Amino acid sequence: MSTTGLVVDRGLEGVVVGSTVLSNVEGQVGRLTYRGYDIDDLAPNASFEEIVHLLLHGHLPTADELESLKRELASRRALPEPLIAAMQSVPKTAWPMDVLRTIVSGLALFVPVNNKGEHVSDVHSAIELVAKMTTILAAWDRIRRGLDPIEPRADLSHAANFLYMRTGKVPSEIEEDAIDTYLVLLADHSFNASTFSARVTASTRADIYAAVTAALATLTGDLHGGAASASYNNLVAIGSPEKAEQFVRDELAKGNRIMGMGHREYRVRDPRAKHLEAIAKRLSDHVGNSKWYGIARELENASQKALQEAKPDRKIYANVDFYTAPVLADLGIPGDEFTALFACGRIAGWSAHILEQLHDNRLIRPQATYSGPPSGPFVPVEQRTAATVGA
Numbered sequence: 001m002s003t004t005g006l007v008v009d010r011g012l013e014g015v016v017v018g019s020t021v022l023s024n025v026e027g028q029v030g031r032l033t034y035r036g037y038d039i040d041d042l043a044p045n046a047s048f049e050e051i052v053h054l055l056l057h058g059h060l061p062t063a064d065e066l067e068s069l070k071r072e073l074a075s076r077r078a079l080p081e082p083l084i085a086a087m088q089s090v091p092k093t094a095w096p097m098d099v100l101r102t103i104v105s106g107l108a109l110f111v112p113v114n115n116k117g118e119h120v121s122d123v124h125s126a127i128e129l130v131a132k133m134t135t136i137l138a139a140w141d142r143i144r145r146g147l148d149p150i151e152p153r154a155d156l157s158h159a160a161n162f163l164y165m166r167t168g169k170v171p172s173e174i175e176e177d178a179i180d181t182y183l184v185l186l187a188d189h190s191f192n193a194s195t196f197s198a199r200v201t202a203s204t205r206a207d208i209y210a211a212v213t214a215a216l217a218t219l220t221g222d223l224h225g226g227a228a229s230a231s232y233n234n235l236v237a238i239g240s241p242e243k244a245e246q247f248v249r250d251e252l253a254k255g256n257r258i259m260g261m262g263h264r265e266y267r268v269r270d271p272r273a274k275h276l277e278a279i280a281k282r283l284s285d286h287v288g289n290s291k292w293y294g295i296a297r298e299l300e301n302a303s304q305k306a307l308q309e310a311k312p313d314r315k316i317y318a319n320v321d322f323y324t325a326p327v328l329a330d331l332g333i334p335g336d337e338f339t340a341l342f343a344c345g346r347i348a349g350w351s352a353h354i355l356e357q358l359h360d361n362r363l364i365r366p367q368a369t370y371s372g373p374p375s376g377p378f379v380p381v382e383q384r385t386a387a388t389v390g391a
């Protein structure tokens, strides 16, 4: 739509609002790259720590650089005691994503300010956030189950330590790899809604804690990071693979969307879905009697078929959230923690985008056309009537 020469684009679809060297989403061919490296090469070969280094420092780490990053991450894992006490004092029914957003925002209270009274936003504060977010999520998982949080272990990888802090058991290699690859796959995705939100906030010169808090708030909705939990709820509601087709028919007849299907950028299957599907299958075999992968497979088939018939021009395929559901379910992670775990991966990208924005900053401030009433006279309150206010 065009009004007085301005183009209005609801949802900014196809509108270029900036440039980034961090990741590239090629929606037509289904390719995702981080700083030029294809996700298909990174997912099976690189650890989450290597991706954090790639995004924050600009190159894949040497062995020494990787060791140094691992040491820094490990040294920053523990939470300030008052924040653990704060988690212990909130209702156990609180949504993990609300807790994560609140405690991440609270981290700023414990970070010393510089001589200008500001928090420093740099690679180290970024690593601090990467290190602490999984600790917050694991601590809340235990606190809401009535258990004490478990201290992080410095000798474990980021992925293994997360699982360890939830259960107190060092995970198997398959479980560790599953979470590690999940975090790699979720680490960045160009100017998605939450990353854009982080960049808008950073562009005002707000600090990294404020910008990440804004990103966390933006991630919550089920058109973005909330979709994996919604997708898990679908698997639970379906119950067994042969019921998937009827479920899809019923959902579409009610005008509902099939969560985990469709993407603003991809016109083919999301490239991350195949890696998550492979992990879901491996975990399902590992667990033995898991039903989640089987239901997800049937749900994808049925959804793809029904959506191709219903929307032949739109090309709606599985996105990253679709196979996140069986992967995390088989790792014993409750469905309402999925969005928070998404954030624990995306923090790598968010923080790199915030630093990139600050490096060459210009306030992000778009325009809107005005579609309200024409200007009119102000009427003082004592003379106002229903007629003068247009009620």
Ligand code: COA
Residues within 6 Å of the ligand: 222, 223, 224, 225, 227, 256, 257, 258, 259, 260, 261, 262, 263, 264, 265, 307, 311, 314, 316, 319, 320, 321
């Ligand atoms: N199930 C059913 N219909 C869907 C659909 C889905 N998962 N995704 C898109 N559609 C339909 C819409 O209803 C719409 O139909 P209409 O033109 O008759 O109104 C059409 O396809 C286009 O949808 P639109 O919302 O304009 O496309 P978009 O580019 O904004 O969609 C999503 C992207 C992600 C918002 C959308 O696919 C969606 O809602 N998916 C489910 C939620 C999800 O998985 N989110 C995680 C994304 S990683």
